[in-house]
Amino acid sequence: MHAEEILISGDDYSTRNLNQEIKKGLKENQKNFWIENSQKLDSVAVGIREEAYIKLEGDFGDFLGALNDGAKIEVQGRTGRYLGNTMTDGEIIIHGSTDEGAGFGMYDGTIVIHGNSGDGVGQLNKGGLIVVNGDIGNLAGLYMLSGDLIVTGNAGEDTGEWIIGGTIYVGGDFQTGTNAQIKPLDKSDKEKLSRIFKTYNISTDLDKFQKIQHMKARPFYG
Numbered sequence: 001m002h003a004e005e006i007l008i009s010g011d012d013y014s015t016r017n018l019n020q021e022i023k024k025g026l027k028e029n030q031k032n033f034w035i036e037n038s039q040k041l042d043s044v045a046v047g048i049r050e051e052a053y054i055k056l057e058g059d060f061g062d063f064l065g066a067l068n069d070g071a072k073i074e075v076q077g078r079t080g081r082y083l084g085n086t087m088t089d090g091e092i093i094i095h096g097s098t099d100e101g102a103g104f105g106m107y108d109g110t111i112v113i114h115g116n117s118g119d120g121v122g123q124l125n126k127g128g129l130i131v132v133n134g135d136i137g138n139l140a141g142l143y144m145l146s147g148d149l150i151v152t153g154n155a156g157e158d159t160g161e162w163i164i165g166g167t168i169y170v171g172g173d174f175q176t177g178t179n180a181q182i183k184p185l186d187k188s189d190k191e192k193l194s195r196i197f198k199t200y201n202i203s204t205d206l207d208k209f210q211k212i213q214h215m216k217a218r219p220f221y222g
Contacts (some may be wrong), residue, residue, distance in 0.1 A: 010037030026050050065092045084111045103130040112200050122149040133202050141168045152204045160212045168212040179219040183211045
């Protein structure tokens with residue numbers, strides 16, 4: 001534990017009180033939090049608007065890090081649904097698997113999942129970066145508008161369904177959805193992926209990746 005790190009046992013708090021304790025620390029200019037938990041609480045570390053480092057140990061429920069706007073949140077454990085929902089800035093790193101809807105509607109920021117994730121990863125992504133170092137489920141990138149979704153393993157059915165913008169990179173098997181088309185990686189794609197993989201200590205074979213982008217920018221208008 002760092003000298004100025006606040007240790008909080010999540011077992012002693014409800015979700016509301018735990019988030020209040022984090023925000024109380026932030027108001028007192030504390031920037032480092034270490035939270036241990038075994039309750040699988042929902043909606044932990046929601047709406048953080050300051051630069052801070054929040055380390056979480058244990059398994060957590062739904063909406064962890066939702067509306068994040070600047071904090072770095074790192075979890076040693078798995079999380080539930082809608083990780084980082086509509087986040088606008090900051091970084092969320094999960095050393096474990098997540099359930100469905102990771103990165104739903106995010107505007108910016110980065111989510112990295114060192115494990116598998118469920119259905120609907122990156123749906124309605126508007127500009128964030130999502131990296132899954134594992135496999136994901138169906139309907140990834142549904143109505144995606146911008147940003148990047150990178151999957152080192154397999155994706156499910158309807159990957160990129162009704163994608164409007166942004167790019168999906170998959171290193172394993174997948175099936176594309178409506179308005180999605182597969183394109184070869186160019187030099188800038190490979191440079192981007194290499195930089196991201198180096199940053200997050202991910203070892204994989206770039207030659208296995210394929211790129212998915214939209215077929216029509218306005219698919220609903222013919």
